[in-house]
Every structure is written in C-alpha cells, then in structure tokens.
Amino acid sequence: MFYVISLAKCIGVFDLTLIIGTILTAIIGDYLLKKFVRDLIRGIIDSTTHGIIGLLSWFIVTLHIRNRYSKYEIFCCGIFASLIDIDHFIKAKSFRLKHAMHLAEVRPFLHCSSIPVLLLIFSTLINYIFKSNKILRYGWLLWTAFMSHHIRDANRRGLWFYPFGSTPPLSSFSYICLILFLPYTNVYCLRFLLSSFGYEAKNYISPSPASDVCGIDIV
Template sequence: MASETEKTRALLQSCSPQSLMCSLGLGVFCLVVDRLLQFPVIQQSDWLRALSDNAVHCVIGMWSWAIVTGIKKKTDFGEVLFAGFLASVIDIDHFFLAGSLSLKAALTLPRRPFLHCSTVIPVVALTLKLAMHLLKLKDSWCFLPWMLCIAWSSHHIRDGIRHGLWLCPFGKTSPLPFWLYVIVTASLPHVCSVVMHLTGARQIMSSKHGVLIDV
C-alpha cells in the first residue's frame, strides 16, 4: 500500500500548473472542435463527417497521453502517436459489424459494435497486462494497458454525448451532457496519472522505459 506521503506526492505531481494548463487546453479543444463539427458542410458529407470525427478522437487520445507522460522534450512522441492510433482505431469495428467496407453501411448499423462496449476496456487492459507478465514484458511495455485505457475511454466518453455509455450486460446510459464530456475528458489524464503513481507504474516507466514522469 502506498503511504500518505506517496499519495500526496502523486497528487501534487499530477496537478502541476503546466499539467493543469494542458488539461484546460484539452477541455477548450473539445468544447470548440465538437461545435465546429456540427457545421452543415461537415454533417452533409458522410466521408467528411467520419474522417473529421475520427481525427478528433485521435487528437484527444494523443493529447491525453501527452499529459500523462509529461509535456517535455524527452517525451517519446512515438508513444503519443500510438495513443492517438488506439483512440481512433476502435471505429474499425463498424466495418466488421457491417461486414462491408462501405462507409454508408458502417454508419447505418442496427446496433453498436463490440469495441464500443465500455466494459470491454478493463477486460482487454487486464488481459493485456496478464499477457505481458507471462511474456516478461511488464517493465519495458508497462505503459501499454494504461495507454489503452485512457485512449479507449476518451473515445467512449466522447461517443457518449450522442449515444450514452454501453455497459454490457447492464444496458446503456442516457446521452452524456456535453459539459460532463468536456470535464471528464480533461480530467481523465490526471486520474490515470495518480493511479499510475500509486501502483508504481510510472516509476517503472521512468527507470525502465525512459519515459519522463516529472510533470
């Protein structure tokens, strides 16, 4: 168990002025960009709507992980890009469910595809962590389950403003209020960062993987 001193240190590191400013910027980005995507010129084109929506998922995933690791020159930008990829690649399940590469078919599904079930996130993350432990990758790749959690969670929360959260087998929630989506998305990196501190994941990342954690 982490001591009270360690808990306090984790909280202070995750709430540094620089980190909070980055989160504020993320919240403003979400607020502005999702309003811009409602413009008729975007909504009237399936391709433009799909690509712009997926691009925003990607940017939010990248921004969130950059906050977690620390916005410093030594931050591995490849990881940030990979977080963006994870946040956007979820939408491929639309095509799997449609059984077609047709964008129209993917956008007019009778039900939500499996990767959009929010209870899948902890299951996949824990399975990944177990697999990494068995393969002895827990040090050099210890960040991966955390990255997956924050990238997929940001995607699900954003989708939640339109469809709610699908918590199978319990059903789904009502659509999330827009203000709640903005606040939760902006605070998610800090929650993840504190939990990583308390579990020792960030210390391992710093010593074994070379990720700068001094935020």
C-alpha cells in the same frame, strides 16, 4: 478528498496548455460535426477529434511518468483512439462510408467499454506475473485510447458495459470533465502500480522537473 487535493497539485503550466488544448479540441470537433452534413467530412472530423484527444490524454500521462518511448506512444494512442471507429465498417460488412456511419441501434463491438476494462486487468496481471512494465504501460495506453473515445461518444449514447447495459447519455460538460480526469487518474494509478512493483528503482517513475509538477506521492 485526498485524490482531489493530489490532483490539484498535478496542474502546471504545461498541463494547463494540454488541458486547454483538449477542451478546445472537443468543443471545436462537436461544433464542426453539427456544421457539416456530408458523411466524408463528418467522418474525418470525428476521427481526427478522437485522435487528438487520445494523443493529448497520453501526453499528459507521459508528462508525469518517465518513458523512453513517449513520443512513439503518444502518437500511437492518438492513432488507436482514431481507429476504434473501424468497427463501424466491420459491423456494416461494407467499406462504404454511408453504411458504416448509419448503423442500426446495436453498437459495434469496439465501442463496448468492457473491452478496455478487461485489457487493463489483463495487462496488470501479466505485469505482476512476468514483471514487464512495457505490458503494463501498453495496457494503460490502450485503456486511455479506448476510454477517451468512448467517453466522447457517450455524449450521444452513454457508456456501454456489456453485459450490464449502458449508462444514460452524458452532457457535453460531463463528458469533457471525464476526459480531463482520465489522464490524471491514469497518472495516479500508474504511479501507484509502478511503485508497488518496484520500478521506481529503475527510473520508470520520473524524478525529472516535468513530473515533479505532479505532487502525488503514493509510495
């Protein structure tokens, strides 16, 4: 209940713009995928949709966490979210789009959601040992890129957590809601971790008006 109340405080005008942009991107992307049948067009639409959603997701995070490299990281998150589908070509052992988009039932390795979970744990431990907040941020950036991609794909096949198996497929409404919760959950967790590691004294937690919109006070 506390989390829901805290999350509600995060919603400002700029946040609302990004939220609407994320929702529209997901809906339009899904609609266009149903509209076209050519593999090339579908591949471009799908990758672009993943990239924009990843970009907007990390944009929301940097809206609330001070970050000197925010623009760079925002675009990197979008690129990473889009490039995850490169494992289709690796799995197909072919550069032909037709082979990459029509794989057998076994999903390619970068679509395993256990990977971003391990990356997140690893980056947090490395940060704890070496006190490097960049490693922590990049770990969460990769987590956001992976999970925004995986959650959207879960609309068709569920989330795959090796070796435990897969969840049932998510409805369009469910996956869009999870994608919207993802960046705000990241903000909540990052503010807690950065505060715990003492980075607020170095202005890694933003005191600026942009982040003041988010009223989550973990310290």
